[in-house]
Amino acid sequence: MEYRPTEWDARAQQLWRDLAVYRADFPSDREPFYVLDMFPYPSGAGLHVGHPLGYIASDIVGRFMRHKGFNVLHPMGFDAFGLPAEQYAIQTGQHPAATTEANILRYREQLNRLGLGFDWSREVQTCDADYYRWTQWVFLELFNAWFNKGSARAERIETLMEHLSARGTEGLEAACHGKPECSAAEWAQMNPSEREALLQHFRLAYRSESLVNWCPELGTVLANDEVVNGLSERGGHPVVQKAMLQWSMRISAFAQRLLDGLEDLNWSDSIKETQRHWIGRSQGARIAFKVLGGLGEAGLLEVFTTRPDTIFGATFMVIAPEHPLLSQWTSMDQKADVDAYRERAARRSERERQADTKSCSGVFTGSYVEHPFTREPIPIWTSDYVLLGYGTGAVMAVPGHDSRDHALAKAMGLPIVQVVASTEPVDVQQEAFEAKSGRAMASDFLNGLSTLEAIDRAIEELQSRGLGTRTLQFRLRDAVFGRQRYWGEPIPIAYRDGVPEGLDAAELPLRLPAVDKYLPTADGQPPLARAEHWFSAEGLPLETTTMPGWAGSSWYFLRYMDPRNDRALVGRAAADYWGQVDLYVGGSEHATGHLLYSRFWTHALHDLGHIGFKEPFKRLVNQGMIQGISAFVHRIEGGKTVVSAELAGGYSTQKLHVDVSLVNERNEVDQDALKAWMPDWAETQFIPAQGPIRVEREVEKMSKSKYNVVNPDALADQHGADAVRLFEMFLGPIEQSKPWDTQGMSGVISFLKKSARMLPKRQRGKASAEELRILHHLIDKLQRDVETLSFNTSVSAMMIAVNAWSALPEIAESTLLDFAVLLEPFAPHSAEAMWAELGAQRSVVLAPYPILLPEYLVKDTVLYPVQFNGKTRFQLEMPSSASAAEVESAVLAHERTAHFLEGRTPKKIIVVPGRIANVVG
């Protein structure tokens, strides 16, 4: 039997379609297993060999579990809303839906070419109205919910309204922003618009002012990395920090739950650590300082600090330039300076402000607070190292014990006081002493207490005087949810006299309207404002911003369970049956975005009673990146002459990327092909004029712009899908980054050929003990590897087994049938071809996994390495049953022992039964 990949691939794939072998059943008596890949954004560039790495690994697990009798759900879909399609639409006028559809078609073809066993009958596309109808529905659920801190869970907004009408905000423990307050009587008096204004502070989806990078020229908000030096990355237009009324999601309410939930997840430590840091829980105190001469709400300056023990070292206050009370605290003579500073800060993006740790700037506001204990006046400054979005947007500066405060104090000549004593000599005038270990000094009633004691004592004292409270603070900020874009889910909100109102669920989906251009309107409204008729059924104007990319991807794993349900986002029975995702595979770049938001939505949907679990992904595996091996030619600067790499030192050259397909395995560039590659290279001359021109190689990220992309479907057409699958796995551990070297594929190709060549050796009789030993060692290894997704060693184990079988004169048909099943998860097309050749029925995909017989794993004898002082000198074969004493005497009796002892008497002999013997002496 010969390896015929093209024929086998097509035939096997047709068979799978005919038998619908990858269809997940529901309802079912079998145990469910849900394996999921992070669904891709279908870009115009198509897939390169790096993308399917994770898909192949999850496919292997899915196929293995199917052989083990599980009802496997392994779906695939597309995260199809997004910026690139919109950008392309702006440039070409083509509707993003058209380009997206074309890209999806290409992706699906490429994925199918590799024989990935997805249940396409469950495919979802986030831009499909039947799908985003439910994304909008989830939005409304969150809009109509609040977070009860008392029960630590999301509840329906009605329970909040009941509380408000019974007791107002009194005794209300709710996650909110600002300081919403009212009495029951006031609530009763309010008109709908006033009520809504209050409720907005509690809803999980709400509108509030938040700071954004606004680009007036483009009429849009930009992400931090789209802003370079205060200008838009595209076009170079000015960008300003602007407070905008925007839809947000109250993820901060779930901070503690998201932190606690990490404990039980089988995720990598680094991802969990990243999430913990992102959530950023810190314990400390809020302290209110009385502002001298301040009136009303400007009478108190509230700060958050983790070090209330250093309160006696606070020599000035710093507030964020955007702080709403800044202007009220600015004196007449400081107004010009403060205004100029605030304007300057607004021009810098948050990222720039944060990246710039060297320069230190700030301006005095002209007012003072009173120190709560010493009664001394303390000046209030403003500086952009304090961020409005964290804590209270204000800090008490303790330059002796905080390096940023120290920097500002030094720059502005403000006093620096030491209030924590260190056991080692420190000079706080030179450098801040930040360690949390020491004893309080120069701090009145705190003197002599350790830092931890002093923190507690300071908080108690502040609390008893009504000046402060013990506080838990999270870094996690609420997520801005509105986008000034076209290609996203419309937000299902209508406005009645300016008051937002959720659409009725019956009105969903709220379809994306047609527009003449995918650009903002002349007066800066988002593209949806261009729609001709953008009103609700009742005739109310609709929201014009759309949802962000992460909306659709935050719950898609639920939809796969019940993708065509038109009465619920997922049927409760299906959700209960499939439950959490057993294995989730994807890139680690989604560590904080997608993985945090989808956890948040899942928690909320759980609380609101739609699903029975809180955490979406039980186990997460991050696949590493596959890098490309780029090729560079050396071209003489300003000329058209290319110099072979080994001679380039003698010239002043430029290193230029050339397409890797123009270069052979000896690193020689095909000169004619290079000239034909692009017009710019047509006239190229070469040095040396005769002989090979070599390129330089470098491992880089695989990308179109680096001309180092390798396409999996092209390789599959050439060598077969199984070869691509096996090689991707053989490359190395799944989580690791590693370079792609197509040359290495020949190893797995010859393995597949060898496997096929075993078939003519088959016999109908009983399998020999030797071939069964090989078989069961292989089963054992493969089963253990599946646990850790160590498929690189699985492939080598299969190679070892096939090499061993091939050395035998004949192989039993039963052994070959078992091998076909073992091979199937990795190389399903070849396995299917072998299965058919052996005359077996239906599909190998549906065959049960061979049962491991442990008796074939035990060996009769053990080959003991014999070491002398830790160095292995010879080997000694002993029966497996030999005791340590027997091994010891056998070693001593061995003829070579005397030679290696060189006359010494052994002091000690260590025998680890079944392992090793070591003679010490």
Place this chain on the structure above:
RNA sequence: GCCCAGAUGGCGGAAUUGGUAGACGCGCACGACUCAAACUCGUGUUCCUCUGGAGUGCGGGUUCGAUUCCCGCUCUGGGCACCA
């Protein structure tokens, strides 16, 4: 700066709880088959001053024994970054 992960032949990588370092594959070399090439098969392939010695990024330590554990560094990759 902080956090996380990693460093093993020419290359990708393997090595149960500490127990023969370099499995498997690529590449390379030689040989067989062939008119020849491809394919296929076989042998060898960590290094060196080679009856021996050294060796898993570097320097120490624990141990009969360390790629594996501990301490101190260097480098690479990823993440976060004035978080009070």
